[in-house]
Amino acid sequence: MSRPEQIAPPEVFYNDTESYKYTSSTRVQHIQAKMTLRALELLNLDKDAPHFLLDLGCGSGLSGEILTEEGYNWIGMDISANMLATALDREVDGDLFLSDLGNGVPFRAGTFDAAISISAIQWLCNADTANVDPKKRLLTFFNTLYSSLRRGGKFVAQFYPMNDSQTESILGAAKIAGFGGGLIIDDPESKRHKKYYLVLTAGMSERNINLEGAEMDAPEIKKKINKKLRRKLETSKEFVNRKKETMRRRGKNVANDSKFSARKRRPRF
Amino acid sequence: MKFLTTNFVKCPIKGCQSSLDAFPLKYEECQLAQEEQEYNPEFLCHMLERLDWNAILKVAHDLGNDSLPPTKPEDLDPIMEDDQAILKDLHTLLLETQVVDGKMVCKNCQHIYYIKNSIPNFLLPPHLC
Numbered sequence: 001m002s003r004p005e006q007i008a009p010p011e012v013f014y015n016d017t018e019s020y021k022y023t024s025s026t027r028v029q030h031i032q033a034k035m036t037l038r039a040l041e042l043l044n045l046d047k048d049a050p051h052f053l054l055d056l057g058c059g060s061g062l063s064g065e066i067l068t069e070e071g072y073n074w075i076g077m078d079i080s081a082n083m084l085a086t087a088l089d090r091e092v093d094g095d096l097f098l099s100d101l102g103n104g105v106p107f108r109a110g111t112f113d114a115a116i117s118i119s120a121i122q123w124l125c126n127a128d129t130a131n132v133d134p135k136k137r138l139l140t141f142f143n144t145l146y147s148s149l150r151r152g153g154k155f156v157a158q159f160y161p162m163n164d165s166q167t168e169s170i171l172g173a174a175k176i177a178g179f180g181g182g183l184i185i186d187d188p189e190s191k192r193h194k195k196y197y198l199v200l201t202a203g204m205s206e207r208n209i210n211l212e213g214a215e216m217d218a219p220e221i222k223k224k225i226n227k228k229l230r231r232k233l234e235t236s237k238e239f240v241n242r243k244k245e246t247m248r249r250r251g252k253n254v255a256n257d258s259k260f261s262a263r264k265r266r267p268r269f
Numbered sequence: 270m271k272f273l274t275t276n277f278v279k280c281p282i283k284g285c286q287s288s289l290d291a292f293p294l295k296y297e298e299c300q301l302a303q304e305e306q307e308y309n310p311e312f313l314c315h316m317l318e319r320l321d322w323n324a325i326l327k328v329a330h331d332l333g334n335d336s337l338p339p340t341k342p343e344d345l346d347p348i349m350e351d352d353q354a355i356l357k358d359l360h361t362l363l364l365e366t367q368v369v370d371g372k373m374v375c376k377n378c379q380h381i382y383y384i385k386n387s388i389p390n391f392l393l394p395p396h397l398c
Contacts, residue, residue: 050312095274099391106281106391108292
Protein backbone atom coordinates (compact mmCIF):
# COMPACT_ATOMS: atom_id res chain seq x y z
CA MET A 1 0.00 0.00 0.00
CA SER A 2 1.45 3.34 -0.94
CA ARG A 3 1.45 6.10 1.61
CA PRO A 4 -0.56 9.24 0.79
CA GLU A 5 2.16 11.44 2.33
CA GLN A 6 4.52 10.37 -0.44
CA ILE A 7 2.09 11.15 -3.25
CA ALA A 8 1.34 14.84 -2.70
CA PRO A 9 1.06 17.49 0.04
CA PRO A 10 -2.13 17.13 2.11
CA GLU A 11 -3.88 20.17 0.66
CA VAL A 12 -3.33 18.74 -2.83
CA PHE A 13 -3.90 15.08 -2.05
CA TYR A 14 -7.27 15.56 -0.38
CA ASN A 15 -9.03 17.10 -3.34
CA ASP A 16 -12.72 16.80 -4.10
CA THR A 17 -12.72 13.18 -5.20
CA GLU A 18 -10.28 12.00 -2.57
CA SER A 19 -12.14 13.65 0.31
CA TYR A 20 -15.42 12.24 -0.97
CA LYS A 21 -13.88 8.78 -1.21
CA TYR A 22 -12.38 9.12 2.24
CA THR A 23 -15.52 10.32 3.95
CA SER A 24 -18.00 8.00 2.28
CA SER A 25 -15.99 4.84 2.84
CA THR A 26 -17.64 2.91 5.66
CA ARG A 27 -14.37 1.16 6.38
CA VAL A 28 -12.54 4.46 6.94
CA GLN A 29 -15.47 5.72 9.02
CA HIS A 30 -15.34 2.62 11.17
CA ILE A 31 -11.58 2.79 11.71
CA GLN A 32 -11.66 6.53 12.43
CA ALA A 33 -14.46 6.09 14.96
CA LYS A 34 -12.59 3.30 16.68
CA MET A 35 -9.39 5.31 16.88
CA THR A 36 -11.19 8.42 18.14
CA LEU A 37 -12.84 6.44 20.91
CA ARG A 38 -9.51 4.87 21.82
CA ALA A 39 -7.90 8.33 21.91
CA LEU A 40 -10.67 9.57 24.21
CA GLU A 41 -10.16 6.52 26.41
CA LEU A 42 -6.48 7.38 26.69
CA LEU A 43 -7.30 11.02 27.48
CA ASN A 44 -9.34 9.83 30.45
CA LEU A 45 -11.35 13.05 30.82
CA ASP A 46 -13.85 13.49 33.61
CA LYS A 47 -17.14 12.36 32.07
CA ASP A 48 -19.32 14.64 34.20
CA ALA A 49 -17.52 17.92 33.55
CA PRO A 50 -17.74 19.75 30.22
CA HIS A 51 -14.59 20.00 28.11
CA PHE A 52 -13.33 22.11 25.25
CA LEU A 53 -11.29 20.07 22.78
CA LEU A 54 -9.10 20.75 19.78
CA ASP A 55 -9.17 18.31 16.87
CA LEU A 56 -5.99 18.63 14.80
CA GLY A 57 -6.34 17.48 11.24
CA CYS A 58 -10.10 17.09 11.64
CA GLY A 59 -10.68 16.53 7.93
CA SER A 60 -14.31 16.01 7.13
CA GLY A 61 -15.23 15.80 10.80
CA LEU A 62 -15.41 12.02 11.17
CA SER A 63 -13.64 12.24 14.51
CA GLY A 64 -15.50 15.45 15.40
CA GLU A 65 -18.82 13.67 15.12
CA ILE A 66 -17.72 11.21 17.75
CA LEU A 67 -16.61 14.10 19.98
CA THR A 68 -20.05 15.69 19.65
CA GLU A 69 -21.72 12.37 20.38
CA GLU A 70 -19.65 12.04 23.53
CA GLY A 71 -20.74 15.52 24.60
CA TYR A 72 -17.60 17.55 23.98
CA ASN A 73 -17.38 20.98 22.38
CA TRP A 74 -14.55 21.19 19.91
CA ILE A 75 -12.70 23.20 17.32
CA GLY A 76 -11.25 21.47 14.29
CA MET A 77 -8.25 22.41 12.18
CA ASP A 78 -7.30 21.07 8.77
CA ILE A 79 -5.19 22.13 5.81
CA SER A 80 -7.44 20.71 3.07
CA ALA A 81 -10.19 23.10 1.97
CA ASN A 82 -12.01 20.26 0.23
CA MET A 83 -12.09 18.18 3.38
CA LEU A 84 -13.48 21.15 5.32
CA ALA A 85 -16.09 21.72 2.61
CA THR A 86 -17.18 18.12 3.07
CA ALA A 87 -17.33 18.77 6.81
CA LEU A 88 -19.56 21.82 6.17
CA ASP A 89 -21.87 19.68 4.05
CA ARG A 90 -22.11 17.17 6.86
CA GLU A 91 -23.02 19.98 9.27
CA VAL A 92 -20.62 19.14 12.06
CA ASP A 93 -21.03 21.02 15.34
CA GLY A 94 -17.50 22.28 15.93
CA ASP A 95 -15.88 25.38 14.49
CA LEU A 96 -13.60 24.69 11.54
CA PHE A 97 -10.27 26.33 10.72
CA LEU A 98 -8.34 26.20 7.49
CA SER A 99 -4.80 26.16 8.76
CA ASP A 100 -1.45 24.44 8.42
CA LEU A 101 -0.45 22.63 11.61
CA GLY A 102 3.22 23.20 10.81
CA ASN A 103 2.68 26.96 11.05
CA GLY A 104 1.44 26.66 14.58
CA VAL A 105 -1.85 26.52 16.40
CA PRO A 106 -3.42 30.01 16.35
CA PHE A 107 -4.96 30.01 19.82
CA ARG A 108 -4.08 31.93 22.92
CA ALA A 109 -2.66 30.31 26.02
CA GLY A 110 -4.83 28.00 28.07
CA THR A 111 -7.67 27.66 25.58
CA PHE A 112 -8.20 23.93 25.48
CA ASP A 113 -8.68 21.21 28.05
CA ALA A 114 -7.31 18.59 25.72
CA ALA A 115 -6.43 17.93 22.10
CA ILE A 116 -6.71 14.92 19.85
CA SER A 117 -5.42 14.21 16.41
CA ILE A 118 -6.34 11.20 14.29
CA SER A 119 -4.06 10.15 11.43
CA ALA A 120 -2.62 13.59 10.84
CA ILE A 121 0.74 14.42 12.37
CA GLN A 122 2.75 12.06 10.14
CA TRP A 123 2.11 14.63 7.40
CA LEU A 124 4.31 17.06 9.31
CA CYS A 125 7.35 14.84 8.80
CA ASN A 126 7.40 15.54 5.07
CA ALA A 127 8.96 18.50 3.35
CA ASP A 128 6.60 19.40 0.52
CA THR A 129 8.45 22.43 -0.77
CA ALA A 130 12.10 23.32 -0.84
CA ASN A 131 11.92 26.05 1.79
CA VAL A 132 10.38 24.07 4.64
CA ASP A 133 12.14 22.18 7.35
CA PRO A 134 10.04 19.36 8.86
CA LYS A 135 11.97 19.56 12.11
CA LYS A 136 11.20 23.25 12.47
CA ARG A 137 7.55 22.72 11.59
CA LEU A 138 7.22 19.95 14.18
CA LEU A 139 8.78 22.22 16.79
CA THR A 140 6.50 25.15 15.96
CA PHE A 141 3.52 22.83 16.07
CA PHE A 142 4.33 21.32 19.45
CA ASN A 143 5.40 24.64 20.97
CA THR A 144 2.19 26.44 20.02
CA LEU A 145 0.09 23.41 20.96
CA TYR A 146 1.73 23.30 24.36
CA SER A 147 0.87 26.91 25.05
CA SER A 148 -2.70 26.61 23.78
CA LEU A 149 -3.40 23.78 26.22
CA ARG A 150 -4.39 24.42 29.83
CA ARG A 151 -1.82 23.37 32.44
CA GLY A 152 -2.35 19.67 32.89
CA GLY A 153 -3.95 19.48 29.48
CA LYS A 154 -3.50 16.29 27.53
CA PHE A 155 -2.89 15.50 23.89
CA VAL A 156 -3.44 12.12 22.26
CA ALA A 157 -2.51 11.66 18.64
CA GLN A 158 -2.90 8.56 16.54
CA PHE A 159 -0.46 8.60 13.64
CA TYR A 160 1.13 6.40 11.02
CA PRO A 161 4.90 6.77 11.22
CA MET A 162 6.76 5.65 8.13
CA ASN A 163 9.80 4.53 10.09
CA ASP A 164 11.39 4.73 13.51
CA SER A 165 13.20 7.97 12.78
CA GLN A 166 9.87 9.74 12.18
CA THR A 167 8.59 8.50 15.53
CA GLU A 168 11.80 9.66 17.13
CA SER A 169 11.68 13.13 15.60
CA ILE A 170 8.05 13.57 16.66
CA LEU A 171 8.78 12.41 20.21
CA GLY A 172 11.89 14.59 20.31
CA ALA A 173 10.03 17.72 19.21
CA ALA A 174 7.30 17.06 21.79
CA LYS A 175 9.90 16.69 24.51
CA ILE A 176 11.63 19.94 23.56
CA ALA A 177 8.28 21.76 23.68
CA GLY A 178 7.89 20.64 27.29
CA PHE A 179 5.46 17.77 26.96
CA GLY A 180 5.79 14.68 29.08
CA GLY A 181 4.60 11.28 27.94
CA GLY A 182 5.39 8.75 25.29
CA LEU A 183 4.18 6.29 22.76
CA ILE A 184 1.53 3.62 23.11
CA ILE A 185 1.36 0.90 20.52
CA ASP A 186 -1.89 -1.02 20.18
CA ASP A 187 -1.73 -4.51 18.70
CA PRO A 188 2.06 -4.45 18.37
CA GLU A 189 2.14 -8.01 17.02
CA SER A 190 -0.15 -7.38 14.07
CA LYS A 191 1.35 -5.58 11.13
CA ARG A 192 -2.01 -4.39 9.77
CA HIS A 193 -3.80 -3.47 12.96
CA LYS A 194 -0.82 -1.96 14.74
CA LYS A 195 -1.69 1.59 15.81
CA TYR A 196 0.60 4.25 17.23
CA TYR A 197 -0.75 6.67 19.81
CA LEU A 198 1.32 9.57 20.98
CA VAL A 199 0.20 10.35 24.51
CA LEU A 200 1.39 13.66 25.95
CA THR A 201 0.62 15.82 28.96
CA ALA A 202 1.36 19.51 29.37
CA GLY A 203 2.30 19.83 33.01
CA MET A 204 0.86 17.91 35.93
CA SER A 205 -2.77 16.85 35.99
CA GLU A 206 -5.01 15.47 38.73
CA ARG A 207 -6.39 12.85 36.38
CA ASN A 208 -3.76 10.68 34.83
CA ILE A 209 -3.82 9.17 31.41
CA ASN A 210 -5.71 5.91 31.20
CA LEU A 211 -3.00 3.34 30.70
CA GLU A 212 -5.10 0.28 31.46
CA GLY A 213 -3.87 -2.77 29.64
CA ALA A 214 -0.70 -1.08 28.45
CA GLU A 215 2.50 -3.03 28.91
CA MET A 216 5.80 -1.43 29.48
CA ASP A 217 8.17 -2.03 26.64
CA ALA A 218 11.14 -2.27 28.96
CA PRO A 219 12.85 -5.38 27.52
CA GLU A 220 13.22 -3.81 24.10
CA ILE A 221 14.85 -0.70 25.47
CA LYS A 222 17.18 -2.83 27.59
CA LYS A 223 18.15 -4.80 24.52
CA LYS A 224 19.09 -1.63 22.71
CA ILE A 225 21.39 -0.44 25.48
CA ASN A 226 22.83 -3.93 25.74
CA LYS A 227 23.81 -3.97 22.10
CA LYS A 228 25.73 -0.73 22.43
CA LEU A 229 27.30 -1.79 25.69
CA ARG A 230 28.21 -5.19 24.29
CA ARG A 231 30.11 -3.58 21.44
CA LYS A 232 32.02 -1.46 23.89
CA LEU A 233 32.82 -4.36 26.18
CA GLU A 234 33.76 -6.99 23.62
CA THR A 235 37.36 -8.19 23.38
CA SER A 236 39.38 -7.86 20.23
CA LYS A 237 38.96 -11.59 19.60
CA GLU A 238 35.18 -11.29 19.77
CA PHE A 239 35.37 -8.32 17.47
CA VAL A 240 37.35 -10.21 14.84
CA ASN A 241 35.05 -13.21 15.05
CA ARG A 242 32.00 -11.02 14.68
CA LYS A 243 33.43 -9.29 11.63
CA LYS A 244 34.41 -12.63 10.10
CA GLU A 245 30.92 -13.97 10.65
CA THR A 246 29.41 -10.88 8.94
CA MET A 247 31.73 -11.25 5.96
CA ARG A 248 30.91 -14.94 5.71
CA ARG A 249 27.22 -14.10 5.64
CA ARG A 250 27.90 -11.70 2.81
CA GLY A 251 29.55 -14.51 0.86
CA LYS A 252 33.10 -13.17 1.08
CA ASN A 253 36.16 -15.37 1.19
CA VAL A 254 37.09 -15.57 4.86
CA ALA A 255 39.96 -17.46 6.49
CA ASN A 256 38.92 -20.44 8.58
CA ASP A 257 38.68 -20.07 12.32
CA SER A 258 41.46 -21.66 14.30
CA LYS A 259 43.01 -21.34 17.72
CA PHE A 260 45.33 -18.73 16.22
CA SER A 261 42.55 -16.44 14.97
CA ALA A 262 42.82 -12.97 16.44
CA ARG A 263 45.65 -13.96 18.69
CA LYS A 264 48.19 -11.31 19.55
CA ARG A 265 51.59 -11.85 18.00
CA ARG A 266 54.54 -12.38 20.23
CA PRO A 267 56.74 -9.32 20.51
CA ARG A 268 59.73 -11.25 19.09
CA PHE A 269 57.88 -11.94 15.87
CA MET B 270 -17.10 30.53 13.43
CA LYS B 271 -18.77 30.96 16.79
CA PHE B 272 -18.43 34.19 18.72
CA LEU B 273 -16.87 32.16 21.53
CA THR B 274 -13.97 31.20 19.27
CA THR B 275 -13.10 34.84 18.62
CA ASN B 276 -12.05 35.00 22.25
CA PHE B 277 -9.30 32.44 21.67
CA VAL B 278 -7.98 33.07 18.19
CA LYS B 279 -4.78 35.00 17.82
CA CYS B 280 -2.34 35.75 15.04
CA PRO B 281 -0.13 32.69 14.36
CA ILE B 282 2.73 34.64 12.79
CA LYS B 283 5.94 34.23 14.75
CA GLY B 284 6.69 37.92 15.20
CA CYS B 285 3.30 38.44 16.83
CA GLN B 286 3.67 35.68 19.43
CA SER B 287 4.98 38.00 22.11
CA SER B 288 3.00 41.06 21.08
CA LEU B 289 0.01 42.13 23.14
CA ASP B 290 -1.72 43.47 20.02
CA ALA B 291 -2.02 40.04 18.40
CA PHE B 292 -5.04 39.26 20.54
CA PRO B 293 -7.90 39.85 19.98
CA LEU B 294 -7.93 40.24 16.24
CA LYS B 295 -9.86 43.13 14.75
CA TYR B 296 -13.02 42.12 12.96
CA GLU B 297 -14.09 44.01 9.86
CA GLU B 298 -16.95 43.79 7.38
CA CYS B 299 -18.38 40.77 9.13
CA GLN B 300 -21.67 39.11 8.36
CA LEU B 301 -23.30 37.43 11.30
CA ALA B 302 -25.85 34.67 11.50
CA GLN B 303 -27.81 33.10 14.32
CA GLU B 304 -27.74 29.35 14.46
CA GLU B 305 -29.54 27.39 17.12
CA GLN B 306 -27.36 25.31 19.40
CA GLU B 307 -28.06 23.00 22.27
CA TYR B 308 -28.19 24.94 25.55
CA ASN B 309 -25.51 23.65 27.88
CA PRO B 310 -25.19 25.79 31.05
CA GLU B 311 -22.41 23.61 32.54
CA PHE B 312 -20.20 24.19 29.52
CA LEU B 313 -20.90 27.94 29.62
CA CYS B 314 -19.87 28.18 33.26
CA HIS B 315 -16.81 26.07 32.50
CA MET B 316 -15.75 28.42 29.69
CA LEU B 317 -16.66 31.60 31.53
CA GLU B 318 -13.65 31.47 33.82
CA ARG B 319 -11.20 31.41 30.93
CA LEU B 320 -12.89 34.13 28.89
CA ASP B 321 -11.09 37.40 28.44
CA TRP B 322 -13.98 39.81 28.97
CA ASN B 323 -12.11 42.83 27.63
CA ALA B 324 -11.50 40.97 24.40
CA ILE B 325 -15.18 40.05 24.23
CA LEU B 326 -16.14 43.70 24.61
CA LYS B 327 -13.70 44.74 21.88
CA VAL B 328 -14.87 42.10 19.42
CA ALA B 329 -18.51 42.80 20.19
CA HIS B 330 -17.80 46.47 19.52
CA ASP B 331 -16.20 45.55 16.16
CA LEU B 332 -19.28 43.55 15.31
CA GLY B 333 -21.63 46.38 16.28
CA ASN B 334 -22.81 45.35 19.73
CA ASP B 335 -22.12 47.85 22.52
CA SER B 336 -24.78 46.70 24.94
CA LEU B 337 -22.67 44.20 26.90
CA PRO B 338 -22.03 44.77 30.62
CA PRO B 339 -18.54 46.22 31.23
CA THR B 340 -17.62 43.55 33.77
CA LYS B 341 -17.65 39.81 33.45
CA PRO B 342 -20.64 38.09 35.08
CA GLU B 343 -19.23 35.89 37.82
CA ASP B 344 -20.23 33.16 40.23
CA LEU B 345 -22.94 31.83 37.98
CA ASP B 346 -24.46 28.51 38.91
CA PRO B 347 -25.72 26.28 36.08
CA ILE B 348 -28.59 25.01 38.22
CA MET B 349 -29.76 28.20 39.96
CA GLU B 350 -32.95 29.69 38.53
CA ASP B 351 -31.78 33.29 39.06
CA ASP B 352 -28.76 32.89 36.83
CA GLN B 353 -30.61 31.27 33.96
CA ALA B 354 -31.45 34.57 32.26
CA ILE B 355 -27.79 35.66 32.14
CA LEU B 356 -26.68 32.22 31.02
CA LYS B 357 -29.29 32.15 28.27
CA ASP B 358 -28.06 35.55 27.06
CA LEU B 359 -24.47 34.34 27.14
CA HIS B 360 -25.49 31.24 25.24
CA THR B 361 -27.12 33.34 22.52
CA LEU B 362 -24.08 35.59 22.31
CA LEU B 363 -21.25 33.08 22.56
CA LEU B 364 -22.53 29.96 20.90
CA GLU B 365 -25.44 30.86 18.65
CA THR B 366 -23.88 33.93 17.06
CA GLN B 367 -21.75 32.92 14.12
CA VAL B 368 -19.40 34.97 11.99
CA VAL B 369 -20.13 33.73 8.48
CA ASP B 370 -18.10 36.07 6.29
CA GLY B 371 -15.63 38.81 6.97
CA LYS B 372 -12.08 39.83 7.68
CA MET B 373 -9.86 39.49 10.72
CA VAL B 374 -6.94 41.85 10.98
CA CYS B 375 -3.97 41.40 13.27
CA LYS B 376 -3.38 44.71 15.02
CA ASN B 377 0.34 44.03 15.26
CA CYS B 378 1.32 42.96 11.73
CA GLN B 379 -1.82 44.09 9.85
CA HIS B 380 -2.14 40.70 8.19
CA ILE B 381 -5.69 40.04 7.00
CA TYR B 382 -7.32 36.67 7.55
CA TYR B 383 -10.50 36.07 5.59
CA ILE B 384 -13.51 34.20 6.87
CA LYS B 385 -15.53 32.41 4.23
CA ASN B 386 -18.50 30.12 4.79
CA SER B 387 -17.75 30.53 8.51
CA ILE B 388 -14.30 28.95 8.03
CA PRO B 389 -11.40 31.31 8.78
CA ASN B 390 -8.40 30.89 6.54
CA PHE B 391 -5.16 30.78 8.53
CA LEU B 392 -2.94 29.52 5.74
CA LEU B 393 0.13 31.73 5.62
CA PRO B 394 2.03 32.81 2.53
CA PRO B 395 5.52 31.23 2.39
CA HIS B 396 7.39 34.36 3.43
CA LEU B 397 5.53 34.50 6.76
CA CYS B 398 5.87 30.83 7.74
